Amino acid sequence: MRATIKGKMAAMAALSAAVLALSACGGGNEAASSGSSTSGEVNLIAYSGVWQDQYTAAVIEPFKAKYPDIKINFSSKRSSAEMLSALQGQKSNPATDVAIMDNSVSTTGNKQGLFEKVDEAAVPNLANVPEKFRDKGGFGPVAMVDAVGLLYDTAAFPKAPESWDVLWDPAYAGKINVNAPPSLLGLSLTAITAKMEGEDYTKGTDKAVAKLKEMAPGVQTFAPNPDEYQNVITGQTVLGLGQNARGQFYSDQSNKKMGVTFPKEGTVYQINTVNLVKDAPHSAAAKTFINYALSPEAQSAFAKALFYAPSVTNADLPADVKDRVVPTDGSLNIIPLDVDFLSSARDKWTDTWKREIITK
Known part of the structure:
Protein backbone atom coordinates (compact mmCIF):
# COMPACT_ATOMS: atom_id res chain seq x y z
CA MET A 1 0.00 0.00 0.00
CA ARG A 2 2.79 2.38 0.96
CA ALA A 3 4.58 1.60 -2.32
CA THR A 4 1.41 2.34 -4.24
CA ILE A 5 1.05 5.76 -2.55
CA LYS A 6 4.70 6.54 -3.28
CA GLY A 7 4.14 5.56 -6.90
CA LYS A 8 1.11 7.83 -7.21
CA MET A 9 3.00 10.73 -5.61
CA ALA A 10 5.91 10.24 -8.00
CA ALA A 11 3.54 10.18 -10.96
CA MET A 12 1.83 13.37 -9.79
CA ALA A 13 5.21 15.07 -9.32
CA ALA A 14 6.27 14.01 -12.80
CA LEU A 15 2.99 15.35 -14.26
CA SER A 16 3.42 18.66 -12.43
CA ALA A 17 6.96 18.96 -13.71
CA ALA A 18 5.76 18.27 -17.23
CA VAL A 19 3.04 20.93 -16.94
CA LEU A 20 5.57 23.46 -15.62
CA ALA A 21 7.98 22.61 -18.41
CA LEU A 22 5.22 22.99 -20.99
CA SER A 23 4.19 26.33 -19.47
CA ALA A 24 7.78 27.52 -19.53
CA CYS A 25 8.07 26.44 -23.14
CA GLY A 26 4.87 28.28 -24.02
CA GLY A 27 6.07 31.40 -22.22
CA GLY A 28 9.34 31.22 -24.10
CA ASN A 29 7.52 31.04 -27.44
CA GLU A 30 5.36 34.00 -26.46
CA ALA A 31 8.44 36.06 -25.63
CA ALA A 32 10.11 34.99 -28.84
CA SER A 33 7.08 36.04 -30.87
CA SER A 34 8.17 39.68 -30.51
CA GLY A 35 11.26 38.70 -32.49
CA SER A 36 14.87 39.78 -32.31
CA SER A 37 16.12 43.33 -32.54
CA THR A 38 18.77 42.28 -35.05
CA SER A 39 16.98 39.67 -37.16
CA ASP A 146 9.46 69.99 -44.98
CA ALA A 147 7.14 72.86 -45.91
CA VAL A 148 4.58 73.72 -48.56
CA GLY A 149 5.92 75.93 -51.33
CA LEU A 150 4.73 77.63 -54.50
CA LEU A 151 5.85 75.84 -57.66
CA TYR A 152 6.46 77.98 -60.72
CA ASP A 153 7.62 77.70 -64.31
CA THR A 154 10.95 79.50 -64.45
CA ALA A 155 10.38 80.53 -68.08
CA ALA A 156 7.07 82.21 -67.19
CA PHE A 157 8.56 83.65 -63.98
CA PRO A 158 12.25 84.58 -64.37
CA LYS A 159 11.91 85.97 -60.84
CA ALA A 160 10.16 83.84 -58.23
CA PRO A 161 6.64 85.07 -57.33
CA GLU A 162 6.68 86.80 -53.96
CA SER A 163 3.04 86.38 -52.94
CA TRP A 164 0.39 83.67 -52.90
CA ASP A 165 -1.81 86.30 -54.57
CA VAL A 166 -0.42 85.13 -57.91
CA LEU A 167 -2.83 82.18 -57.71
CA TRP A 168 -5.67 84.69 -58.12
CA ASP A 169 -4.03 86.65 -60.95
CA PRO A 170 -6.29 86.50 -64.07
CA ALA A 171 -3.17 86.41 -66.25
CA TYR A 172 -2.58 82.80 -65.14
CA ALA A 173 -6.17 81.55 -65.19
CA GLY A 174 -6.30 78.00 -66.53
CA LYS A 175 -2.59 77.52 -65.89
CA ILE A 176 -2.72 76.60 -62.20
CA ASN A 177 -2.84 73.22 -60.46
CA VAL A 178 -4.01 72.82 -56.86
CA ASN A 179 -4.14 69.42 -55.18
CA ALA A 180 -7.47 69.47 -53.34
CA PRO A 181 -8.11 67.93 -49.90
CA PRO A 182 -7.82 65.43 -48.35
CA SER A 183 -4.34 66.18 -49.70
CA LEU A 184 -2.29 68.11 -47.16
CA LEU A 185 -1.52 70.64 -49.90
CA GLY A 186 -5.16 71.67 -50.20
CA LEU A 187 -5.62 71.68 -46.45
CA SER A 188 -2.50 73.82 -46.10
CA LEU A 189 -3.76 76.30 -48.69
CA THR A 190 -6.94 76.63 -46.64
CA ALA A 191 -4.92 77.61 -43.56
CA ILE A 192 -2.68 79.92 -45.58
CA THR A 193 -5.66 81.65 -47.20
CA ALA A 194 -7.33 82.08 -43.82
CA LYS A 195 -4.17 83.80 -42.56
CA MET A 196 -4.17 86.06 -45.62
CA GLU A 197 -7.80 86.97 -44.90
CA GLY A 198 -7.10 87.69 -41.23
CA GLU A 199 -9.08 84.66 -40.09
CA ASP A 200 -8.35 82.13 -37.34
CA TYR A 201 -8.93 78.84 -39.16
CA THR A 202 -9.55 76.99 -35.90
CA LYS A 203 -12.65 79.14 -35.35
CA GLY A 204 -13.98 79.32 -38.90
CA THR A 205 -12.98 79.41 -42.56
CA ASP A 206 -15.82 81.37 -44.18
CA LYS A 207 -13.50 84.10 -45.50
CA ALA A 208 -10.95 81.57 -46.72
CA VAL A 209 -13.59 79.52 -48.51
CA ALA A 210 -14.99 82.62 -50.19
CA LYS A 211 -11.48 83.59 -51.35
CA LEU A 212 -10.75 80.08 -52.61
CA LYS A 213 -14.02 80.08 -54.55
CA GLU A 214 -12.71 83.15 -56.39
CA MET A 215 -9.55 81.23 -57.30
CA ALA A 216 -11.31 78.03 -58.41
CA PRO A 217 -12.34 79.06 -61.97
CA GLY A 218 -8.67 79.72 -62.78
CA VAL A 219 -7.54 76.27 -61.65
CA GLN A 220 -6.92 73.88 -64.52
CA THR A 221 -6.95 70.78 -62.32
CA PHE A 222 -7.58 69.95 -58.68
CA ALA A 223 -6.06 66.48 -59.21
CA PRO A 224 -2.70 66.97 -60.96
CA ASN A 225 -1.68 63.98 -63.05
CA PRO A 226 0.85 62.43 -62.80
CA ASP A 227 1.61 64.98 -60.08
CA GLU A 228 1.82 68.69 -59.36
CA TYR A 229 5.54 68.84 -60.22
CA GLN A 230 5.34 67.21 -63.64
CA ASN A 231 2.40 69.43 -64.58
CA VAL A 232 4.63 72.48 -64.24
CA ILE A 233 7.72 70.87 -65.75
CA THR A 234 5.84 69.77 -68.88
CA GLY A 235 4.19 73.18 -69.32
CA GLN A 236 0.66 71.94 -68.66
CA THR A 237 0.50 74.55 -65.89
CA VAL A 238 2.81 77.37 -64.79
CA LEU A 239 1.88 77.50 -61.10
CA GLY A 240 1.06 74.95 -58.44
CA LEU A 241 1.36 73.91 -54.83
CA GLY A 242 4.03 71.45 -53.80
CA GLN A 243 6.45 70.47 -51.10
CA ASN A 244 9.87 72.09 -50.96
CA ALA A 245 11.79 68.81 -50.78
CA ARG A 246 10.32 67.29 -53.90
CA GLY A 247 10.30 70.68 -55.59
CA GLN A 248 14.05 70.98 -55.06
CA PHE A 249 14.60 67.44 -56.34
CA TYR A 250 12.49 67.93 -59.48
CA SER A 251 14.06 71.32 -60.11
CA ASP A 252 17.41 69.55 -60.44
CA GLN A 253 15.88 66.74 -62.51
CA SER A 254 14.33 69.24 -64.95
CA ASN A 255 17.45 71.38 -65.34
CA LYS A 256 15.74 74.17 -63.36
CA LYS A 257 12.63 74.20 -65.57
CA MET A 258 10.64 74.44 -62.34
CA GLY A 259 11.35 76.44 -59.21
CA VAL A 260 9.90 76.41 -55.70
CA THR A 261 9.59 79.38 -53.36
CA PHE A 262 8.05 80.44 -50.05
CA PRO A 263 5.77 83.50 -50.50
CA LYS A 264 6.00 86.39 -48.07
CA GLU A 265 2.65 85.68 -46.34
CA GLY A 266 4.11 82.51 -44.90
CA THR A 267 3.70 78.79 -45.26
CA VAL A 268 3.09 75.68 -43.15
CA TYR A 269 5.38 72.86 -42.19
CA ASP A 323 20.66 76.06 -48.00
CA ARG A 324 17.91 74.11 -49.79
CA VAL A 325 16.17 72.24 -46.97
CA VAL A 326 13.50 73.96 -44.92
CA PRO A 327 15.03 75.98 -42.08
CA THR A 328 13.86 74.92 -38.63
CA ASP A 329 15.58 77.72 -36.72
CA GLY A 330 12.67 80.17 -36.85
CA SER A 331 13.95 82.13 -39.87
CA LEU A 332 11.10 80.96 -42.14
CA ASN A 333 7.67 82.59 -41.79
CA ILE A 334 5.68 79.58 -40.58
CA ILE A 335 1.94 79.64 -40.02
CA PRO A 336 1.35 77.29 -37.04
CA LEU A 337 -0.69 74.26 -38.08
CA ASP A 338 -2.67 72.86 -35.17
CA VAL A 339 -2.42 69.15 -35.93
CA ASP A 340 -4.93 68.13 -33.26
CA PHE A 341 -7.46 70.50 -34.77
CA LEU A 342 -6.63 69.52 -38.33
CA SER A 343 -7.01 65.81 -37.61
CA SER A 344 -10.57 66.49 -36.46
CA ALA A 345 -11.37 69.05 -39.20
CA ARG A 346 -9.88 67.16 -42.17
CA ASP A 347 -13.13 65.48 -43.24
CA LYS A 348 -15.16 68.67 -42.85
CA TRP A 349 -12.68 70.76 -44.82
CA THR A 350 -12.52 68.09 -47.53
CA ASP A 351 -16.29 68.10 -47.81
CA THR A 352 -16.35 71.91 -47.97
CA TRP A 353 -13.88 71.89 -50.86
CA LYS A 354 -15.96 69.31 -52.73
CA ARG A 355 -19.26 71.15 -52.23
CA GLU A 356 -18.23 74.81 -52.39
CA ILE A 357 -14.82 75.30 -54.01
CA ILE A 358 -14.39 72.66 -56.71
CA THR A 359 -17.06 73.68 -59.18
CA LYS A 360 -16.00 71.80 -62.30
Missing part, protein backbone atom coordinates in the same frame (compact mmCIF):
# COMPACT_ATOMS: atom_id res chain seq x y z
CA GLY A 40 13.59 38.98 -38.70
CA GLU A 41 11.71 41.52 -40.80
CA VAL A 42 10.02 44.90 -40.73
CA ASN A 43 6.85 45.69 -42.65
CA LEU A 44 7.05 49.39 -43.49
CA ILE A 45 4.28 51.55 -44.93
CA ALA A 46 5.30 54.91 -46.40
CA TYR A 47 5.13 57.10 -49.50
CA SER A 48 5.41 55.86 -53.07
CA GLY A 49 7.21 57.26 -56.11
CA VAL A 50 10.35 59.33 -55.81
CA TRP A 51 10.08 59.33 -52.01
CA GLN A 52 10.26 55.54 -51.93
CA ASP A 53 13.13 55.46 -54.41
CA GLN A 54 15.25 57.98 -52.51
CA TYR A 55 14.43 56.67 -49.03
CA THR A 56 15.28 53.15 -50.12
CA ALA A 57 18.67 54.24 -51.47
CA ALA A 58 19.53 56.64 -48.63
CA VAL A 59 18.14 54.83 -45.59
CA ILE A 60 16.84 51.31 -46.21
CA GLU A 61 19.81 49.93 -48.14
CA PRO A 62 22.37 51.20 -45.56
CA PHE A 63 20.14 49.80 -42.80
CA LYS A 64 20.13 46.39 -44.48
CA ALA A 65 23.91 46.54 -44.79
CA LYS A 66 24.17 47.25 -41.06
CA TYR A 67 21.52 44.67 -40.12
CA PRO A 68 21.74 42.01 -42.85
CA ASP A 69 19.45 39.65 -40.96
CA ILE A 70 16.49 42.09 -40.99
CA LYS A 71 14.38 42.11 -44.13
CA ILE A 72 12.44 45.28 -45.03
CA ASN A 73 9.09 44.86 -46.78
CA PHE A 74 8.00 48.24 -48.22
CA SER A 75 4.30 48.86 -48.80
CA SER A 76 3.89 52.16 -50.67
CA LYS A 77 0.94 54.55 -50.68
CA ARG A 78 0.47 57.85 -52.48
CA SER A 79 -0.79 59.69 -49.40
CA SER A 80 -0.91 59.53 -45.62
CA ALA A 81 -4.70 59.26 -45.83
CA GLU A 82 -4.30 56.01 -47.80
CA MET A 83 -1.84 54.72 -45.19
CA LEU A 84 -4.26 55.50 -42.38
CA SER A 85 -7.06 53.68 -44.17
CA ALA A 86 -4.85 50.60 -44.60
CA LEU A 87 -3.86 50.61 -40.93
CA GLN A 88 -7.47 51.03 -39.81
CA GLY A 89 -8.35 47.91 -41.81
CA GLN A 90 -5.58 45.98 -40.02
CA LYS A 91 -6.37 47.17 -36.51
CA SER A 92 -7.67 43.84 -35.21
CA ASN A 93 -4.80 41.91 -36.81
CA PRO A 94 -1.86 44.22 -37.64
CA ALA A 95 0.35 43.30 -40.57
CA THR A 96 2.42 46.50 -40.50
CA ASP A 97 5.22 47.34 -38.08
CA VAL A 98 6.27 50.90 -38.93
CA ALA A 99 4.44 53.78 -40.61
CA ILE A 100 6.00 57.02 -41.88
CA MET A 101 3.29 59.61 -42.50
CA ASP A 102 2.23 63.21 -42.09
CA ASN A 103 1.86 64.21 -38.45
CA SER A 104 -1.71 65.50 -38.86
CA VAL A 105 -2.66 61.97 -39.95
CA SER A 106 -0.51 60.12 -37.42
CA THR A 107 -2.20 62.23 -34.73
CA THR A 108 -5.49 60.69 -35.83
CA GLY A 109 -3.88 57.26 -35.64
CA ASN A 110 -2.64 57.97 -32.12
CA LYS A 111 -6.17 58.89 -31.04
CA GLN A 112 -7.58 55.76 -32.63
CA GLY A 113 -5.14 53.47 -30.84
CA LEU A 114 -3.24 52.44 -33.97
CA PHE A 115 0.23 53.26 -32.64
CA GLU A 116 2.43 52.48 -29.64
CA LYS A 117 4.37 54.97 -27.57
CA VAL A 118 8.17 54.92 -27.91
CA ASP A 119 10.88 55.93 -25.46
CA GLU A 120 14.64 56.31 -25.30
CA ALA A 121 15.08 52.90 -23.69
CA ALA A 122 13.76 51.24 -26.85
CA VAL A 123 14.86 53.96 -29.31
CA PRO A 124 18.07 55.60 -27.98
CA ASN A 125 18.36 58.07 -30.86
CA LEU A 126 15.15 59.68 -29.66
CA ALA A 127 17.46 61.57 -27.29
CA ASN A 128 18.63 63.69 -30.25
CA VAL A 129 15.11 64.72 -31.28
CA PRO A 130 14.37 68.15 -29.75
CA GLU A 131 11.24 68.60 -27.67
CA LYS A 132 9.44 70.55 -30.42
CA PHE A 133 9.66 67.50 -32.69
CA ARG A 134 8.46 64.98 -30.11
CA ASP A 135 4.86 63.95 -29.66
CA LYS A 136 3.53 65.30 -26.38
CA GLY A 137 1.84 61.97 -25.69
CA GLY A 138 4.99 59.95 -26.29
CA PHE A 139 4.01 58.51 -29.67
CA GLY A 140 6.13 58.48 -32.83
CA PRO A 141 8.46 61.48 -33.17
CA VAL A 142 9.11 63.67 -36.19
CA ALA A 143 11.40 61.91 -38.66
CA MET A 144 11.82 64.66 -41.25
CA VAL A 145 10.68 68.25 -41.85
CA GLN A 270 4.80 69.44 -43.70
CA ILE A 271 6.13 67.09 -41.06
CA ASN A 272 6.43 63.32 -41.21
CA THR A 273 6.53 61.14 -38.12
CA VAL A 274 7.87 57.61 -37.76
CA ASN A 275 5.41 55.42 -35.87
CA LEU A 276 5.44 52.01 -34.22
CA VAL A 277 2.21 50.15 -34.96
CA LYS A 278 0.36 48.86 -31.91
CA ASP A 279 0.80 45.09 -31.54
CA ALA A 280 3.28 45.14 -34.43
CA PRO A 281 4.14 41.58 -35.48
CA HIS A 282 7.87 42.35 -35.45
CA SER A 283 8.11 44.93 -32.69
CA ALA A 284 11.76 44.40 -31.70
CA ALA A 285 13.12 44.70 -35.24
CA ALA A 286 10.76 47.63 -35.85
CA LYS A 287 12.29 49.56 -32.95
CA THR A 288 15.74 48.89 -34.38
CA PHE A 289 14.62 50.37 -37.68
CA ILE A 290 13.03 53.43 -36.04
CA ASN A 291 16.23 54.00 -34.08
CA TYR A 292 18.26 53.87 -37.29
CA ALA A 293 15.82 56.21 -39.06
CA LEU A 294 16.60 58.78 -36.34
CA SER A 295 20.35 58.32 -36.57
CA PRO A 296 22.48 61.21 -37.86
CA GLU A 297 23.72 59.12 -40.78
CA ALA A 298 20.20 58.25 -41.98
CA GLN A 299 18.92 61.77 -41.46
CA SER A 300 21.85 63.37 -43.32
CA ALA A 301 21.67 60.84 -46.16
CA PHE A 302 17.99 61.48 -46.80
CA ALA A 303 18.48 65.25 -46.67
CA LYS A 304 21.14 64.93 -49.37
CA ALA A 305 18.93 62.62 -51.44
CA LEU A 306 15.57 64.43 -51.25
CA PHE A 307 16.11 67.71 -49.35
CA TYR A 308 14.07 66.90 -46.24
CA ALA A 309 15.37 68.74 -43.19
CA PRO A 310 16.58 66.45 -40.39
CA SER A 311 14.57 66.24 -37.18
CA VAL A 312 17.61 65.47 -35.01
CA THR A 313 20.16 67.90 -33.63
CA ASN A 314 23.28 65.89 -34.45
CA ALA A 315 22.89 65.56 -38.24
CA ASP A 316 25.60 67.32 -40.26
CA LEU A 317 24.66 68.72 -43.69
CA PRO A 318 26.88 70.16 -46.43
CA ALA A 319 26.32 73.90 -46.95
CA ASP A 320 24.74 73.43 -50.40
CA VAL A 321 22.17 71.01 -48.96
CA LYS A 322 21.52 73.05 -45.83
